[in-house]
Amino acid sequence: MNIFREITSEGTLFKDERVFRPDYVPAELLFREKHISEIARSVRPAAHGKQPQNLLLYGPSGTGKTSCARFVLRELSEYSQRAQPIYLNCWEYSSRHMVLHALLEGIGMMAPKRGLSSNEIMEKVVGGLRQSGKIPILVLDEVDRLFAASSEEQKVLYDLGRMPEIHGLQIGLVGITNNRDVLVRADARTKSSLMQGEIEFSKYSPQELKGILSERAKLGYCDGALEKEVVPLCAAISAKNGGDARVALALLWKAGLEADGKGAKKVLVEHVKAVQEKCIQEAKTLGIRKEEELAEMERRIVKIIAAEGGSIESGELYEQLGAAMGEERAVRLHIAKMVKSGVLEEKETNDKGRKKRILGIRGPK
Numbered sequence: 001m002n003i004f005r006e007i008t009s010e011g012t013l014f015k016d017e018r019v020f021r022p023d024y025v026p027a028e029l030l031f032r033e034k035h036i037s038e039i040a041r042s043v044r045p046a047a048h049g050k051q052p053q054n055l056l057l058y059g060p061s062g063t064g065k066t067s068c069a070r071f072v073l074r075e076l077s078e079y080s081q082r083a084q085p086i087y088l089n090c091w092e093y094s095s096r097h098m099v100l101h102a103l104l105e106g107i108g109m110m111a112p113k114r115g116l117s118s119n120e121i122m123e124k125v126v127g128g129l130r131q132s133g134k135i136p137i138l139v140l141d142e143v144d145r146l147f148a149a150s151s152e153e154q155k156v157l158y159d160l161g162r163m164p165e166i167h168g169l170q171i172g173l174v175g176i177t178n179n180r181d182v183l184v185r186a187d188a189r190t191k192s193s194l195m196q197g198e199i200e201f202s203k204y205s206p207q208e209l210k211g212i213l214s215e216r217a218k219l220g221y222c223d224g225a226l227e228k229e230v231v232p233l234c235a236a237i238s239a240k241n242g243g244d245a246r247v248a249l250a251l252l253w254k255a256g257l258e259a260d261g262k263g264a265k266k267v268l269v270e271h272v273k274a275v276q277e278k279c280i281q282e283a284k285t286l287g288i289r290k291e292e293e294l295a296e297m298e299r300r301i302v303k304i305i306a307a308e309g310g311s312i313e314s315g316e317l318y319e320q321l322g323a324a325m326g327e328e329r330a331v332r333l334h335i336a337k338m339v340k341s342g343v344l345e346e347k348e349t350n351d352k353g354r355k356k357r358i359l360g361i362r363g364p365k
């Protein structure tokens, strides 16, 4: 037999592996009907030329916040020409300038990435909306990122929230976060732009995870490819690790790859066990971006500075944190947040003409 035919016909237990990829949005989101209809009810006025209600979706990782928001946007774009759904993840669009620029593009207007000030972009957005009569529904996923940097960045929420009042234009804002506290601590004007309505997403129960996995298995695996204990085991492991559907799906997916790799006829419990640690670890690495891990980062930063006698040069701190902290930009934003909240203080010194930034632990006043 041709070597390629052999690989494609016999090499896999998957029917369609794409359904396990992170960007896949299922046609149906189980156990979230109420959440979806609440979001839909809030944004629906946009389809009829009216002001939507702004919303905050919050809850732990892997509870379906992003999927539900994307699902509603997809339905909305089929239902209405008037509403203009726009999805942004604030990890990618982390400044006021970037958010406004993406909004401008989202309403179909082109603008150079550089050269225009945020205020000028805002003017163009206003002009564009007046002309088109469209009402954007702007989903800002991981919106707490806008609070990690300077207060300038979060001002975008205030700018957008006031559009109806100042310009007589409608816009719907949907913020998504794991960390509702960041918004609760925000100033009243920012808060009022985003927290007109709130929807909580709670962890999935083992039973719910089992349901989600069974549905996905039907789409992704050939009939009879899974030993019957596999789905309950994946559900039980992920229920213990935060009730996170992302972990559950990763287990189910990676176990299949493991089985394929071993040339097995079925996905077995042993395949799940073989990938368990790695899947949980990966979810944690992703979660480095999330609040618990951020708190962990703060502890680590404070520990390093304390070991240096209470202050350290910024470059040296980055070096000591090393790869463990991931992207340097994220570290910088995080340190800026700690300086702002008063945990650290920052001084500039001049060492033979070379400027140095010294970070210190702030002592009691």
Ligand SMILES: Nc1ncnc2c1ncn2[C@@H]1O[C@H](COP(=O)(O)OP(=O)(O)OP(=O)(O)O)[C@@H](O)[C@H]1O
Pocket (backbone or CB within 6 Å): 021, 022, 024, 025, 026, 028, 029, 030, 031, 032, 059, 060, 061, 062, 063, 064, 065, 066, 067, 068, 177, 178, 201, 212, 245, 246, 249
């Ligand atoms: N109710 C559901 N039915 C089917 N699949 C789901 C459901 N909820 C979540 N999923 C799946 O779980 C994964 C994680 O969901 P999602 O990205 O929406 O979580 P999230 O709440 O946004 O998490 P995070 O806070 O980490 O961003 C996705 O792959 C999604 O397809």
Ligand SMILES: [Mg+2]
Pocket (backbone or CB within 6 Å): 065, 066, 067, 141
């Ligand atoms: Mg999400």
